[in-house]
Amino acid sequence: MDDNELKLSIFTSPDEGYRKLFEKYHGYVFSIVYRILGSSVSMKDAEDCVVDIFADVIMHFDTASETSLRAFVGTVARNKAINMRRSSGRADMHPVPEETAMNIPDESVSIEEAAENSYLLNEVLDHIDALGEPDSTIIIQKYLFGRSSAEIAAIVSMSPTAVRVRLSRAMKKIRSTLAELGVTL
Numbered sequence: 001m002d003d004n005e006l007k008l009s010i011f012t013s014p015d016e017g018y019r020k021l022f023e024k025y026h027g028y029v030f031s032i033v034y035r036i037l038g039s040s041v042s043m044k045d046a047e048d049c050v051v052d053i054f055a056d057v058i059m060h061f062d063t064a065s066e067t068s069l070r071a072f073v074g075t076v077a078r079n080k081a082i083n084m085r086r087s088s089g090r091a092d093m094h095p096v097p098e099e100t101a102m103n104i105p106d107e108s109v110s111i112e113e114a115a116e117n118s119y120l121l122n123e124v125l126d127h128i129d130a131l132g133e134p135d136s137t138i139i140i141q142k143y144l145f146g147r148s149s150a151e152i153a154a155i156v157s158m159s160p161t162a163v164r165v166r167l168s169r170a171m172k173k174i175r176s177t178l179a180e181l182g183v184t185l
Contacts, residue, residue: 003069018054028077028125028129124178127177135167
């Protein structure tokens with residue numbers, strides 16, 4: 001489902017449209033929140049941030065606007081996560097805007113390698129997002145948050161066995177598509 005179809009769905013049936021929006025963009029939003037917050041807040045706080053992001057999107061998105069839905073969701077997610085990081089109150093944490101943090105070079109890595117790594121990370125995240133739901137959520141929950149199949153099953157309303165099967169199939173798909181780019185997992 002592309003953005004225009006999703007906007008139409010939100011316009012004609014808001015409840016169903018927003019459910020579809022959540023299903024399509026949950027993994028995308030979660031990856032943005034995780035990249036910005038990392039371990040600076042608890043998992044519950046990160047999940048609360050994701051819920052707040054979708055609440056803001058629902059309250060403020062205009063289906064008649066020409067704005068890309070993905071861009072709008074991404075911007076809300078980034079801003080909300082940065083605000084949460086700033087307000088987390090950790091004395092040892094010095095908030096840095098995401099744009100700046102993503103461009104700080106690692107002295108052990110050359111500029112070319114850093115650019116290549118950034119490109120590859122975006123490619124991997126795009127391929128995970130392209131899998132759709134619930135596969136993208138399963139992969140993010142497993143590999144970014146280290147959750148067990150039982151924990152993921154509760155999140156995506158599936159059995160732990162079904163989660164393991166979906167994870168295995170999704171990883172095969174990603175490996176094959178990324179192999180075309182020369183990336184191995």
